[in-house]
Amino acid sequence: MKLTDFRYEFDSIDVPAHPVEPRDAARLMVLNRADKTITHETFADIHKYFNKGDCLIYNNTKVFPARLKGKKEKTEASIEVFLLRELQPENKLWDVLVEPARKIRIGNKLYFGDDLVAEVVDNTTSRGRTIRFLFDEPNEKLYSMLDQLGEMPLPPYIDRKPEEKDKERYQTIFARERGAVAAPTAGMHFTPELIDKLKEKGVRMAPVTLHIGWGTFRQVEVEDLTKHRMDSENYYISEETSRTINEVLDSKKNKVVACGISSVRVVETSTMASGHAKPAMGWTDKFIYPPYDFKITEGLITNFHRPESTMLMLAAAFADFDFLMQAYKEAAEKNYRFYSFGDAMLII
Known part of the structure; x- marks a missing residue:
């Protein structure tokens, strides 16, 4: 596929300057890859799509005032x-x-x-x-x-000055490891109450770390995607998280759901030839775009991304390009909110 395949234009899209409160009041579009159906939910109801024994991978990086x-x-x-x-x-x-x-x-x-x-x-x-x-x-x-x-490094498309409140608002509830200059925004929809519901249901929680750099906002400048090089970002996946993921994969009855593009890049970077996760730390410049054979990721929580962005490309590789573009068109028509402070999508 080429860069311009990922260019989309709608009459208008809503790009909010602040997150909705409470966080899990955001809208949730659910894409079912098997039957190509689209369902509209509220993020607070995402627990309905998890079963006991499923695994939720999340990025615990913390944005600092850069x-x-x-x-x-x-x-x-x-x-x-x-x-x-x-x-x-x-x-x-x-x-x-x-x-x-x-x-x-x-x-x-x-x-x-x-x-x-x-x-x-x-x-x-x-x-x-x-x-x-x-x-x-x-x-x-x-x-x-x-x-x-310092001031928080809000995305360049947020048309306002950083506020002191952004030091809390532009973070996820998972934020522990300082080092990112951009938030793993899919995780911003979770609340402590929602996490409690998932845990009570028996969902296994598996943290990874990827310190998202400013390169996440850098435009792809080559039409031939094979020539694009991602900025390297520091990542870490623990032995405990790897073991949890592998136990879920080996069960053959539960699924591994990644919260956010950054979480996907960590687990797909750390994949062994057997298709299992391994403990690792270092730098990754892994660039995922269609077609791509996902080894670990079986579900994806993500936001609505900018045209021609690497995040959109990874989501298209997971969801199927035509299906994802259909979903984006429907999202625009139904006034979903786009980008970092916008609504969410669950692809299963």
Whole structure:
């Protein structure tokens, strides 16, 4: 398939700037791949589609306030630094994007408030820099300062400024492992009450970690999808999660449902030749698009994604391209909300 196959246009779509409250009040479109039917539900009712012994895989990454406003030394010129990833915690080195890039050079000192200073130590891309925080305190103290000074990195299509409340709103209830600059948004629909219902039903919960990077919003720029390269993202799947997944797969009667595109990429990256999951950690640039033979994923919870995005491509590989596009057309007609703060889809 080609990039332009994933271009869609509707008369209008609703792209909300805030999530619905409570979170599980979002709408849920259920796609049944076997009989090609579409059902309309509320997310709070998703537990109806799980049976005792099924497994829900979720991404426990935590978004940190990655956007810093500051001043450049001497000139006092306003600058912005976007923290992409921590390179060397022991040396407080970070990979970042800067604005205005033309004025931020190696050796410059950048000031964020009275007590936090960074020095530019290298160039990476036209807007990319490596910086070192000149901070002698433990890293936990640095993270605390970043949490206070930083703004949440809302998606570029959200047409508003970040608010203090976004530090809670742009997270899932699963968020534990700090490191993402974009939320695994399918998980944002879950509430503690809904998780309790799933557990009471006997659904097994299996966490994985994938620290979603800013590359998730990067447009695919090649028509031939075989030539696209995903940005590498750090992931982890534990021995316990792998064992849980494999027990469910071997049961032949229960299903493994992944919450979110990022969860799918973790388990499909960690697949053995036997079709089982294995414990692993490292970096993945796995790009899934049609056609693709899923080894582990048997159900998928996801949002409604941007045209020509890699998330849409993975969903199409799982659901069947024509069926998914039919569903998107129906979603637009029925005023479903799209993108990060939008409604959800369950593909079974």
